[in-house]
Amino acid sequence: MNGNFHWWQTGIIYQIYPRSFQDSNGDGIGDLPGIRQRLKYVQSLNVGAVWLSPIYPSPMHDFGYDVADYTDIHPMFGTLADFDALLADVHARGMKLILDLVPNHTSNEHPWFRESRSSRANPKRDWYIWRDPAPDGGPPNNWTSFFGGPAWTLDEQTGQYYLHQFVTQQPELNYRNPAVLEAMLGEMRFWLERGVDGFRVDVIWLMIKDAELRDEPVDPNWDGVNPHFRLQHIYTQDQPEVHDVIRRMRALLDEYDDRMMVGEIYLHNEQLMTYYGADFDEVHLPFNFQLILAPWEAQTVRRLVDQYEADLPAGGWPNWVLGNHDQHRVATRVGAAQARVAQMLLLTLRGTPTCYYGDELGMENVPIPPEFVQDPPAVNQPEIAHIVGRDPERTPMQWDASPNAGFAAPGVQPWLPLALDYAQRNVAVESGDPRSMLSFFRALTALRQSSAALTVGDYAAVDTGVENLFAYTRTHGDERLLVVLNFAGSTHRIDLSALGKEGEIVLSTGMESTGKLRLRALYVVGNEGIVLRL
Numbered sequence: 319m320n321g322n323f324h325w326w327q328t329g330i331i332y333q334i335y336p337r338s339f340q341d342s343n344g345d346g347i348g349d350l351p352g353i354r355q356r357l358k359y360v361q362s363l364n365v366g367a368v369w370l371s372p373i374y375p376s377p378m379h380d381f382g383y384d385v386a387d388y389t390d391i392h393p394m395f396g397t398l399a400d401f402d403a404l405l406a407d408v409h410a411r412g413m414k415l416i417l418d419l420v421p422n423h424t425s426n427e428h429p430w431f432r433e434s435r436s437s438r439a440n441p442k443r444d445w446y447i448w449r450d451p452a453p454d455g456g457p458p459n460n461w462t463s464f465f466g467g468p469a470w471t472l473d474e475q476t477g478q479y480y481l482h483q484f485v486t487q488q489p490e491l492n493y494r495n496p497a498v499l500e501a502m503l504g505e506m507r508f509w510l511e512r513g514v515d516g517f518r519v520d521v522i523w524l525m526i527k528d529a530e531l532r533d534e535p536v537d538p539n540w541d542g543v544n545p546h547f548r549l550q551h552i553y554t555q556d557q558p559e560v561h562d563v564i565r566r567m568r569a570l571l572d573e574y575d576d577r578m579m580v581g582e583i584y585l586h587n588e589q590l591m592t593y594y595g596a597d598f599d600e601v602h603l604p605f606n607f608q609l610i611l612a613p614w615e616a617q618t619v620r621r622l623v624d625q626y627e628a629d630l631p632a633g634g635w636p637n638w639v640l641g642n643h644d645q646h647r648v649a650t651r652v653g654a655a656q657a658r659v660a661q662m663l664l665l666t667l668r669g670t671p672t673c674y675y676g677d678e679l680g681m682e683n684v685p686i687p688p689e690f691v692q693d694p695p696a697v698n699q700p701e702i703a704h705i706v707g708r709d710p711e712r713t714p715m716q717w718d719a720s721p722n723a724g725f726a727a728p729g730v731q732p733w734l735p736l737a738l739d740y741a742q743r744n745v746a747v748e749s750g751d752p753r754s755m756l757s758f759f760r761a762l763t764a765l766r767q768s769s770a771a772l773t774v775g776d777y778a779a780v781d782t783g784v785e786n787l788f789a790y791t792r793t794h795g796d797e798r799l800l801v802v803l804n805f806a807g808s809t810h811r812i813d814l815s816a817l818g819k820e821g822e823i824v825l826s827t828g829m830e831s832t833g834k835l836r837l838r839a840l841y842v843v844g845n846e847g848i849v850l851r852l
């Protein structure tokens with residue numbers, strides 16, 4: 319099946335948020351031995367790779383995205399020995415392991431920053447971005463943090479400000495200093511030597527800032543909601559020199575056999591595509607977040623899929639994402655009735671799909687009572703917490719109907735509240751129900767992995783003449799599949815006889831239909847998705 323393709327092209331990536339997958343030691347926080355215990359389940363989802371959100375030592379001001387040591391494991395998650403055991407088990411099950419690399423910033427407790435802030439004369443001073451106060455004593459420029467407030471914090475002791483686009487405790491490294499990149503490459507090498515298969519690189523498009531630190535202009539079209547987006551981030555993001563940095567990272571990966579990196583990049587196609595590199599010498603996959611960001615409408619989605627396909631550089635491998643630890647749960651965004659249609663879309667489009675843990679169960683955002691809110695953007699900006707807060711999509715995995723859903727031992731307090739519906743929506747219940755969301759998901763991933771048309775075949779949109787429907791074919795050799803997705807609750811009859819006389823149902827969201835359907839009068843009921851073999 320794999321032929322000339324790489325694992326990161328044909329395999330499905332499954333993102334685990336380690337704090338929330340499985341607690342094995344009774345602290346209410348997930349850990350590596352816990353993940354290890356659940357690998358059989360992960361494998362049963364027919365995924366090819368597991369991406370772990372950060373597991374490094376960290377004071378957890380941004381739940382691990384503030385790294386205090388790039389080459390160790392937080393004791394909360396386990397030890398390096400636990401990591402090695404996990405990696406070995408992942409490999410033994412024929413899967414790959416991708417670590418989250420957070421090179422743009424460190425924790426303020428990282429030794430590099432401790433040194434850097436110790437004095438203006440410290441050799442590591444220039445490893446971070448320090449500037450004198452503005453003449454009025456305020457921050458050096460108007461840049462803001464994604465998590466609220468200015469992007470600068472004054473260090474009283476040395477009288478300068480340092481830059482951070484996330485929490486104060488996440489000072490940003492200065493990649494204009496070559497020593498910083500060398501150091502980060504060394505940290506990457508540590509994990510590559512240990513056998514990790516790749517990295518998901520955090521905010522890779524932010525890694526270089528304007529050399530002159532110019533003020534950013536106000537966006538005249540700002541919607542007035544999130545203050546960070548009042549400015550157009552033309553000097554803090556997507557700077558031309560970032561590509562030099564990424565090429566060096568890629569060159570390191572290329573010293574090893576079949577490793578990959580996928581970059582977190584929130585940009586429009588034109589800029590996004592540049593991250594493949596002019597010679598395909600940058601990231602293997604620049605994350606494509608359009609299905610998360612666009613309104614859930616059939617024609618909008620069709621247009622964006624067609625446009626993305628058209629914009630891809632020849633030879634660039636596509637990818638699609640429906641959810642991650644920064645975005646509200648897909649089942650909440652599109653509505654429970656559309657959750658299966660959404661997964662069918664993700665898993666039948668051309669390109670590597672990335673799935674977020676729990677979406678296979680149909681997990682929804684969990685309402686977090688104010689006293690339990692932990693995520694910094696929500697804590698810092700209570701008035702927009704319901705929009706920017708990420709706790710609702712980070713709640714514990716729902717394994718069974720026992721107290722704490724099998725995530726943690728009964729009596730333990732999980733770090734975030736469990737979903738109220740966990741007794742019904744969980745792995746045990748859904749595994750026993752052939753028509754459940756989980757059974758559907760498994761059937762879908764099994765279909766994808768057994769079909770060359772779905773994993774590597776061509777994509778072509780099909781006109782149905784119906785606003786609510788999005789249909790397309792996937793073709794490889796003489797295998798040809800038709801996918802029809804109904805984005806609404808109404809039933810439609812369509813004529814697709816241009817594609818042939820009939821098609822055989824291989825999978826439908828309802829999990830009940832079999833047999834052949836006449837394409838001249840194809841009925842698609844509300845919220846239905848269907849895959850037909852032509």
Ligand code: NOJ
Pocket residue numbers: 380383384420484520521582643644
């Ligand atoms: C993007 C990560 O996905 C997010 O969770 C984190 O808060 C920021 N980068 C800062 O590292």
